[in-house]
Amino acid sequence: MGAYTVKRILSLIPVLLIVSIVVFLITHLTPGNPAAIILGQGASADQIAALSKKMGLDKPVMEQFFIWISNIAHGDFGYSYFLNRSVLGAIWDNVGPTFSLALLAQVIGVTFALLFGVYAAKHKGKVRDEAIMGASLLGISIPSFLLGSLLILLFAVQLRIFPVSGYVPLNAGLFEHLRYLILPAITLGTIQAALITRMTRSSLLDTISENFVKTAKAKGLSERTVMLKHTLRVGFLPILTVIGESFGGLVTGAAVTEALFNIPGLGQLIVSSIERRDYALIQGAVLLITIVYVIVNLVVDLLYAVIDPRVRNSYHD
Template sequence: MPIFILRRLLALIPVVLVMSIVVFLIIYLIPGDPARVMLGDGADESTIQELREQMGLDYPLVEQYGRWMWHAIQGDLGRSFFLQQPVSTAIAEHLAPTLSLAILAQFIAVLIAIPLGVRAAVNRGGIADKVLNAYSLLGISVPGFLLSLFFVLIFAVKLRWLPVSGYVPLQDGLGTFLRYMFLPSLSIGIVMSSLTARIVKASMLEVLNEGFVKTAWSKGLHPNKIIYKHVFRNALIPVLTVIGGSFGTLVAGAAVIESIFNIPGLGQMLVHAVERRDYAVIQGMVLFIAIVYVAVNLIVDLMYAIVDPRIRLQ
């Protein structure tokens, strides 16, 4: 197992290196001088030159990348011109709401998808299978933001069971925290669960046709033991892939939901940075999100090895 982990970590080095180069070059993809774009046409030349020096744009390109990468390795992602604080500090301040939203949405998605997908596979063509098909069609067809607005209208405006928007940190009380996070998490969780449930069903159907499952049935084992211990465990690899990918997507793409529910997370911060052309924040955010993707994929790889030991041997 340690050798397997070491190999996976070494394989990530070139990925992170290429990723860092692409993120660094973001600032050079815009037309014109980045400092002039940030300050606007009305800024005088001395102010523009001062900002160029602060951003390190007066150094050669290769040296700029080396300095930027060296500081990034040490956790210094630059300083926001508009927020007047280090980018790493801004990310840390906005991380908790996004992470809370991603974890709760993932929990809701798994809670819905796994039982529904398993039942649909075991009773193929039955009521559970038809429910899954209708549910998946609904989840794929209806955008998350539209579902969010519908939930706000019903549960917040009409019934007044939950708040319309806002965010309360967990340390202020679990009940209040869940009241504010339930609607945005449910909106994303339903959309995610529709795809995950279909993957669970397809993977389960594939394993159900294997010879060892037929042998288990012939031995007279309890149906639940066959389904959950033998079939579901062997069907987990594609499911883990979807769950890991969707979690990374959640961290990266929660901007719309955070804007609708006024959640001060990473997505909302990135939207504001793009509007203000705060390139230090954009660079730092994109690099952070890319590293999250890499970390999630590494965790999924390690879970593969736990679920199926044959992967370690390969």
């Protein structure tokens, strides 16, 4: 297990290096001077030049990149001159809403996906199976902003059960915190549930035909026991992959939902930083989100080895 873990961690280094290069080049090759945008139209050429020098923009691009990487290695992700604070500080203030939203959406998505996926596999070919598959196809196809708008119209405007938009931190009370997050979480969770439901059904149907399942049925075990303790356990690896990737996607792709529900998360922070060409914040935020995504996938890979010993044993062959 130790060798497997070390190899998986080492394999992540090239990924992070490539991402850092791409993010840096995209932000620096985009036309426009960030110093001029920060200072505004009334700034003089000398003021723009002075701020550009302070931000290190007067140096060659490759030198800027190596300075940036060196600073990150020492825990310094840069300084946002537009916000007049460190990049890590700005991200820390916005990571809470995004993480809470992603976690709640994932709980909703995985819970309903496993229930409906197992139920659909159990009733393969029947009307109930077709109905669940049709609903999951609709869930995958519908845009998040449209689904969110419909939920706002029904539950916030018409029924007035939940607030239209906004965010209340957890320290203000768990009930109010969840009350403001439930609609955006359902918006994101529905899309995740649709994808995971289809994967759960597909994986279970592939596993049902295995000999060990037939043996379990021949022993007289109940259909529920066979499905949950044997079929689902063995067929869980591809489901786990989708769950891990979907959680990473929730963290990185919640910008539209956060904007729709006016949630001050990482999505809105990145969008606003792009609009004002805040180099340091764009680079730092995207790199940190990539690190989170990579860590989530690393955890999924390690869980692979825990669930199925054949995965880690393959590294010794």
